[in-house]
Amino acid sequence: MRLEYYLRETAAGLRRNGIVAFAAMSTAFIALFLFGLALLIARQFNLVIEAWTGNVQVAVYLSDPARPQTVTRIQTNLEQLPAVSSIEYWDKAETCAQFDQLFEGQDVFQEGVDCERAIPTSLRINLADPSQFDQITAALGCEADGATQEIQCTEPGVRDVSDYRDLLDRLTAITRVLSIGVLSIAVIMLASAIALVANTLRMGMFARRKEIGIMRLVGATNWRIRVPFLIEGLVESLIGAAAALAALFVIKVFFIDQLRGELQFFPLIRNSDVLAVAPWILIAAVAVAVIAGTIGMRRFLDV
Amino acid sequence: MISLQRVTKTYKNGVTALTDVDVEVEKGEFVFIVGQSGSGKSTMIRLLIREEDVTKGSIYVGGKNLAKMSSWDIPKLRRNVGTVFQDFRLLQDKTVFENVAFGLEVIGKPKHVIGQRVPEILEYVGLGDKLSNYPDELSGGEQQRVSIARACVNRPLVLLADEPTGNLDPNTSVDIMRLLDKVNRIGTTVVMATHDQAIVDAMRKRVIELDEGHVIRDQSRGVYS
Numbered sequence: 001m002r003l004e005y006y007l008r009e010t011a012a013g014l015r016r017n018g019i020v021a022f023a024a025m026s027t028a029f030i031a032l033f034l035f036g037l038a039l040l041i042a043r044q045f046n047l048v049i050e051a052w053t054g055n056v057q058v059a060v061y062l063s064d065p066a067r068p069q070t071v072t073r074i075q076t077n078l079e080q081l082p083a084v085s086s087i088e089y090w091d092k093a094e095t096c097a098q099f100d101q102l103f104e105g106q107d108v109f110q111e112g113v114d115c116e117r118a119i120p121t122s123l124r125i126n127l128a129d130p131s132q133f134d135q136i137t138a139a140l141g142c143e144a145d146g147a148t149q150e151i152q153c154t155e156p157g158v159r160d161v162s163d164y165r166d167l168l169d170r171l172t173a174i175t176r177v178l179s180i181g182v183l184s185i186a187v188i189m190l191a192s193a194i195a196l197v198a199n200t201l202r203m204g205m206f207a208r209r210k211e212i213g214i215m216r217l218v219g220a221t222n223w224r225i226r227v228p229f230l231i232e233g234l235v236e237s238l239i240g241a242a243a244a245l246a247a248l249f250v251i252k253v254f255f256i257d258q259l260r261g262e263l264q265f266f267p268l269i270r271n272s273d274v275l276a277v278a279p280w281i282l283i284a285a286v287a288v289a290v291i292a293g294t295i296g297m298r299r300f301l302d303v
Numbered sequence: 304m305i306s307l308q309r310v311t312k313t314y315k316n317g318v319t320a321l322t323d324v325d326v327e328v329e330k331g332e333f334v335f336i337v338g339q340s341g342s343g344k345s346t347m348i349r350l351l352i353r354e355e356d357v358t359k360g361s362i363y364v365g366g367k368n369l370a371k372m373s374s375w376d377i378p379k380l381r382r383n384v385g386t387v388f389q390d391f392r393l394l395q396d397k398t399v400f401e402n403v404a405f406g407l408e409v410i411g412k413p414k415h416v417i418g419q420r421v422p423e424i425l426e427y428v429g430l431g432d433k434l435s436n437y438p439d440e441l442s443g444g445e446q447q448r449v450s451i452a453r454a455c456v457n458r459p460l461v462l463l464a465d466e467p468t469g470n471l472d473p474n475t476s477v478d479i480m481r482l483l484d485k486v487n488r489i490g491t492t493v494v495m496a497t498h499d500q501a502i503v504d505a506m507r508k509r510v511i512e513l514d515e516g517h518v519i520r521d522q523s524r525g526v527y528s
Contacts, residue, residue, distance in 0.1 A: 214394070214405065216381070217352070218406040218409060219457075
């Protein structure tokens, strides 16, 4: 009875408000789409950062086979350096599992190539003070070849030292600029969505001011009066959210999936990434409805 | 049933509508509030359903202090106080039955209660044969009956009527007064604001006269002036 009443009132409200409700829904759609896009951009770049730098500033690659006592010796040496904040040892199994996961569905390791042979084990280092990179190379007795810039190390067991400080900084900066840029457009659009949804609610309440007046006279509770409008706003923003999710999947299928297989060593977002942003889009949609409801009904319905 | 104690109401624009008003109304009484336009009659009605707050003094309805009532309790108050107005306030897109049912529906009464009480009250007000008519198919008097039915369908303790005959011709007004009297006889306290002299004189009920916000007369079995 009660549910039926709310559904009937909501449907009537949406019909009556036709065009304005459509404007609210499409704005909510664009806003939530951009919001989801910003989240996906961040996820995409995090994948790239993970694949290219392991999310660390310095990687010390060890020669095969890496004996446990060699690993321990180098790790202990490096841990004593004041510039080092943390060190993690990645063995073959761990490294290959990580690559399999990042490049799932992409044939990075062509048939016959064995990951265990192709990928070296490594010590992954984050620096407490990134400007003190030289401490690491000095400790391992490494020197850059003047002509080729290739690093040669005298420390036994060390094959190569990679300095990812620059790359990591740049990738992080690009991620930040892109996702914050899109996110701020999304925020502006979300604000317009809130305004438009609030406006449909207000128009609905104005169209029904006589009914609302009678409801108050006969003692209907505030919630009884408000809930149909709140549901109306919620339906509008949830339809926008559903459309936004659909659009993100379309982008993933027709844009991202086309690149898969063409790009080597460039990991790409998958369906699970789109699914992972879905809850955030839904939360944003509900927030739009709640804020719009609060704004739209302020003043109008004070007893 | 109703008690106003030293009630003063000053609106935000500085107009003082009521000054130091003391009124006691017993359960089951029929009271006319008379006075010229702007004397404070409507303000009194609005205070009694807490559409407005008192500025000073206190009002009790059914033993409850309206000033201390939380906004959650206001709907409960209004379920116990029926209201009727000069302009009927009916919904044009709903039938007579639906208009009265609306009053129960929005306070969450179940369908079987609505199905039983609405025809009952419409029969009581003399509209038993007009259940599926729309308001614009009814005369003014009939529309006011629908409005009275809606006000009474939840069996309120008090019925407030603000100029209920203001839009009606004298003969129809008499019919409406008969109906209000009938509602009063089943125990409902009725407070009616009016400046219809003929009606007040004919009914010989208690009369409270307001002038510029002051009670200048309170007389049982009174006349208009």
